[in-house]
Amino acid sequence: MAADSMVQLVSYLAAQQPDEIKGTPESEWVDFKSISPNGPYDLSTDKGKFELAKDVAAFANAGGGLLVCGFKAKKRPNELYEVAEKATPFDKKLVNTDSYKDVLTEYVRPLIKVKFFWYDHPEGDPEATGHYFVIEVPPLPEADRWAMVTRGITDNGQFIKNSWTIPIRNGDTTAFLPQDEVYRLLNDGLRARSTAAATAPAPAPAADRVKVREVLRAGLKLEEAPVLFFQSVPDHPRGLVPGMYADGGLRDVLSNQDTLRGTHAFNWSSDYTRPAPREGGLLLADAPRRGLLVESDGAVTGAVSATAEMLGWAMERYNDGSGVRRINVFVLTEIALEYFRLVDRHVLPLVDGAWTHRIVALDFARPPGRVLASGEDPAFPLWGSTEMATSDDWNHSWRALGDPERDAYEALRYIYALFGLDVTVNPFIDGDRVSAAKLQAKGKRLQAGQ
CATH class of the missing domain: 3.30.950 (Methyltransferase, Cobalt-precorrin-4 Transmethylase; Domain 2)
Structure with missing residues (x-):
């Protein structure tokens, strides 16, 4: 047979x-x-x-x-x-x-x-x-x-x-x-693209869901704090994402996240709260640190406080007296990679077609201001040179690559530019990627008290 x-x-x-x-x-x-x-x-x-x-x-x-x-x-x-x-x-x-x-x-x-x-x-x-x-x-x-x-x-x-x-x-x-x-094929494509560009309108980017960011910020009680948002939106939403609440669906994914270093680390998982239904989607909130909102059509918005609760973790002792608040390089990098590990792997495949990723940094330049430095986080008592954020409304997007380490690199590229820095000064970068191995090695050193 x-x-x-x-x-x-x-x-x-x-x-x-x-x-x-x-x-x-x-x-x-x-x-x-x-x-x-x-x-x-x-x-x-x-x-x-x-x-x-x-x-x-x-x-x-x-x-x-x-x-x-x-x-x-x-x-x-x-x-x-x-x-x-x-x-x-x-x-x-x-x-x-x-x-x-x-x-x-x-x-x-x-x-x-x-x-x-x-x-x-x-x-x-x-x-x-x-x-x-x-x-x-x-x-x-x-x-x-x-x-x-x-x-x-x-x-x-x-x-x-x-x-x-x-x-x-x-x-x-x-x-x-x-x-x-x-x-x-490359040359045929370039010629066809050049011909079409003369007559076709530019494709519209995915909608910038400003209202969702405002709702999430208010729900986390972060209206007075600087906030970093990660946002991912399908270019052509197709209604309700199937199986949001089913066994093995997104609710289970959010409840049992596959993280680099467990729920104690800087990611989007929690031992204390569970994702709650919200208007056909899901809300996983951990105020006033961070929160994640998945809309009914699959769009995702993550918010992280740029305070000592999260992005400024363990940085208070490096205050130089001016009142500025320093961003922790390790925390920033890990939370960025964990966002794209979650979204690229588990959400993007649910909606066919192109997606747009976006980062938005609000109120980073507002006094006392947030600063970021080249290289690793300083070892006490060294402070290291820092650069001040240059905007209170930093908003940039790119076409989703579907590769967590590459998309995390793109996000950090824009975040570092907010401070007038090139992303290559980040010690956890390897070429055009964020290195999960380097983050895990640093995490082990932190646990060992080094």
């Missing part, structure tokens, strides 16, 4: 009939993955991350397809393609779907909304036990092609920085778009 379509293959798995899949050839719509001791993809290695990103991007650039994990494929004599030869079900603990999502979020552009499914092997089989794991990859719309992997790889299986590649599904194999074709 063999499956002749995605629907039929999935129906065999759902009916616990894996033997019916044997003989199915790999093709432009299915690829079979056997299991190593570290699962179908070894995400502890650059090679494993690249393989996952490459396979997903290749199917997205074709007509979509299935990555079916738990079958060994082999090319038989006189056959053109490898076929599923043996069922190899495996333990679910070999796959962490959050890690798979993280790899795809980091290494595939644009963001591709894959779906994960588990199917059981029949009970009572004396020869095999376990499960099958399927990654369903949707096709990219023609207007959005091509999907690319943001890293190339060496023959030794190591990522090459500042490189990229465009994989395409070619029958039962994966090829890569030739350089000449990439060059032609």
